[in-house]
Amino acid sequence: MGIRIGVAGASGYAGGELLRLIAGHPEFELVAATAHSQAGKPVAVVHPHLTGLDLILTETTPDVFADTDLVFLALPHGESGAVAAALPASAKVVDLGADHRLHDAAAWTRYYGGEHAGAWTYGLPELPGQRELIAGSSRVAATGCYAVATTLALAPLLHSGLAEPDDVVVVAASGTSGAGKSAKVHLLGSEVMGDLSPYKVGAHQHVPEIKQATGATGLSFTPVLAPMPRGILATVTAKPTNCDITAGVVRAVLADAYGDEPLVHLLPEGAWPHTAATLGSASAHLQATVDVDSGRIIVVSAIDNLGRGAAAQAVQCANIMFELPETSGLSVFGVAP
């Protein structure tokens, strides 16, 4: 028998991607998959792309997860805390939601509302020292989708002292699956197709998370809804600490941070990230330069929001928690065209 896995919120977009990755994982065995309004339906009805996975979605109750070694929580914000508290202490947990990411309870209340469930180990293995913390944790909070795209681009600049922490500007576009599967008027095809629209301008909930993960103190973040199902492209610009900085120096810092990382790729010089190239993969693609006009450092990152931004990131953390090879069950490569 493999490592017994439960998925709460398996009918959602992130949950569906988790089911797909678990089905291809050499050590994981799916033993429980739960839903809310869709409970009672076969997986293949809710997720036609998972036809062949013969499983009925059940209600999200603690007893369903009694015999699991690890539970992934892919629930709406604010729902994970209560479910996690009722899980057996013996089961490891990776939460894909935001409930346990922030250390600052006041920031939680400001951006999400309601009571803070408490902070867990932050699930971004590429941050210095974080892989070791994840390995020693039984409770891990996977990152936000925009947060991972931005943090991977920004953290090496700030940790190396290359950029000022108080002047970071990010514009990031996301596909519509980032907003989840529930019906919302602004996500209708007739609203989204042929349109690009900013939202939560100056008020996005990932700002405190990115600041916590990178050490940025001044961060302007503008998200943009893009007419595509998957993908995030984040353009991060920062003021250098030394005005003589070159693109080569920035690339060298990123290469040093990620040269040994299997899932973060600095693209060859001159090649810029495309969201399409990351789809279906666990990889993040990065490229950098210095804008000769403004003098600012520019780093662009691309991820699949449901892959590296959600399910693949969660599986990467679970692999570390079980001392498995970090890329087990994950694809470094995307699907194209």
Ligand SMILES: NC(=O)C1=CN([C@@H]2O[C@H](COP(=O)(O)OP(=O)(O)OC[C@H]3O[C@@H](n4cnc5c(N)ncnc54)[C@H](OP(=O)(O)O)[C@@H]3O)[C@@H](O)[C@H]2O)C=CC1
């Ligand atoms: N989508 C993305 O790109 C990313 C998502 N995440 C996080 O992952 C989590 C899930 O997101 P996503 O899959 O997009 O969301 P979806 O809306 O697609 O799915 C939500 C899931 O939670 C279930 N659910 C809804 N309400 C409740 C409830 N009250 N109690 C128990 N279960 C409930 C739904 O069940 P049913 O359908 O049966 O009603 C569904 O399975 C969120 O916290 C999100 O922030 C993190 C990173 C990226």
Ligand SMILES: CC(=O)N[C@@H](CCC(=O)OP(=O)(O)O)C(=O)O
């Ligand atoms: C396109 C879109 O609406 N995206 C969502 C991402 C929310 C999400 O998934 O949040 P976590 O990554 O924190 O779990 C948003 O901007 O609020």
